[in-house]
Amino acid sequence: MITLDHITKTYNKGQFTAVKDISFEVQPGELFGLIGPDGAGKTTLFRILTTLLLPDQGRAVVNNFDVVKDYAKIRSCVGYMPGRFSLYQDLTIEENLNFFATVFGTTIEENYDLVKDIYQQIEPFKDRRAGKLSGGMKQKLALCCALIHKPAVLFLDEPTTGVDVVSRKEFWDMLKRLKQEGITILVSTPYMDEANRCDRIALMQKGSILSIDTPDGIVKAFPEELYAVRSSQTHSLLREVRAYDGTDSCFAFGDSLHVTFKTGKSQDLLPYLKSKGQTDATIQPIEPGIEDCFIHLLKG
């Protein structure tokens, strides 16, 4: 449904490379995630795929249309929710939705089924201007506007950034339902924990793809043994574990540290920590998460 073939884009007359030689495919009906921090190149890819930006090199195809030659056809069959809120602040909820429906030559009624679940949550406020809405409500309205013409492909650029945990969960539940309607979704996020909600993900950093696979596949490819180390004094524990000469890498993960060791050095950690006064420290092998994998790939 989406094909990128060696896409490169530079800014500032070639001085800054935003995305470098990116190739991947998204299958029809797939929920595909671009995961990475600011500056990874996620927004540039979205803008190329939605025909708002020309690539320097490479080819990209969306719904069988070339992003350069067939740009007009792509624009009528995709929905795009940019990272920055871009609806009309002075129009009400209902006016915004009507506007987008009209621009795409349809009506709210025609595709109401698709947006119904989401629209009903904001309908009580349909006469409120978009500029006066909360973050969560803006996000829902923007999604409705991107969906109202029943697009074949939906592009969502960081829809959950700055949104609290509860609203983020709700948003991903909405995406799951849209996927069941057969819509292909390309979504980006800086939150690594959201990767598990995608069918496949590309981990991105500084314009390049570090890895593409299913979330499970990425986790299975983690090449080292990972341990969780805990004690009642997490802060000083971090210093001690970093100082231990058998430690290969050590990062704080909430209430524990995730640690990899130089070969055969994991057994000696607890005696070392005891000698440093960390008497209640524990260690156990764990399965890595996406964030562990991302950190590992950054190192390599």
Place this chain on the structure above:
Amino acid sequence: MPTVITTDKLTKRFGAFIAANELTFEVEKGEIFGFLGANGAGKTTAMRMLCGLLSPSSGAATVAGFDVYTQTEKIKQNIGYMSQKFSLYDDLTVSENIRFYAGIYGMSIPAIKTKTTQLLEELQLQKEAKTLVKELPLGWKQKLAFSVSIVHDPSIVFLDEPTGGVDPVTRRQFWDLIYAAADKGVTIFVTTHYMDEAEYCNRVSIMVDGVISALDSPAKLKEQYNAHNMEDVFYELARNAKRKAD
């Protein structure tokens, strides 16, 4: 332990809407205090009152020993503030930004010079002193923004979602800076949407619909809510929130 923030039934109303409702809590010197809440729960309103930017409707509070009604200018001089949205001037160089903020806070020229050298060294940014801030990677900018926010040695610094958008390694390096500042006695008041970061705080408060619904150490909160991690605690408290306004 001396307290740096004390609030007693601190309340802010906008007409009939109670944005922050009878907030009562204390933050100790050197503490890392996580200030969490759903979007629209009233965090920003509360922070604005504590920073001396918004006058409360009722209740009492002192920050760094100064009253939030009558001594707001004193508060502003004695706190640091950093947010992801507003921090440094892109079109000034690294050292110009440091000089600018230190000047705003009324530091003397010799003190600014000493501090600039010290900061550049700590951040290993000596070579970038004359680089425009907009040329720096986001992670460096954030570290610089944090250092600049405490350039005048305030007793407390307010960090509003300081780690948004950076990669997982840089995010953790940022917390190393927070720990280092807390070790020196700077009180840290931090908001975040990353629930693993809630675990790094000494104590965490969670606001729902204008009130503080929970306030304790992460370990005790998890025990109290029978939760595996702070995300579950947050979800349990915030999922029935009525307000979703920002």
